[in-house]
Amino acid sequence: DIQMTQSPASLSASLEEIVTITCQASQDIGNWLAWYQQKPGKSPQLLIYDATSLADGVPSRFSGSRSGTQYSLKISRLQVEDIGSYYCQQAHSNPLTFGSGTKLEIK
């Protein structure tokens, strides 16, 4: 199985700050990676797909990047509505696996 190692597990940042979350794949998954946001008490929402493509309706302050088998989600200017948990997910091969999540709070 492909392991997705996500870090940090939790993060506290100030409004307008730049935030970066990373996922390390245990093997090559190409660009088959997505990022999800889950606000408290809500279902997950797709943010980024194919490692770098922004999903419909997602603010442009969110972006995704790839360097080898390391993937990053960046929030360029943190807003209060960005609090919640973030998960990466690989779609390269079964079983499809998620990262363990990052809980983002406002400082």
Place this chain on the structure above:
Amino acid sequence: EVQLVESGGGLVQPGRSLKLSCAASGFTFSSFPMAWVRQAPKKGLEWVASISSGGGGTYYPDSVKGRFTISRDNAKSTLYLQMDSLRSEDTASYYCASILRVYPDYWGQGVMVTVSS
């Protein structure tokens, strides 16, 4: 607008069965794969099952293989998850998700399943 509405959750004893349903609307249900993803309380996300658009192809991780069965009725735009031999570790919120573009891109609100005696 894509809408996915799960139902059928509840409290069930270990070893018993439960069947979840997911009513879909706002897209051509029969054209796309679908999936179930679960989340144990205060935990992360786990892929539980997926099914091809026609229903002929299914996938399960080892944690539920042989106990869970995913199916769909394209005429009714409804997805199902039959869960047998339930265990306490199956306690979770279960989400139905559409796979319009390789990834689960739209999710339902989730339904809670609690396995306890």
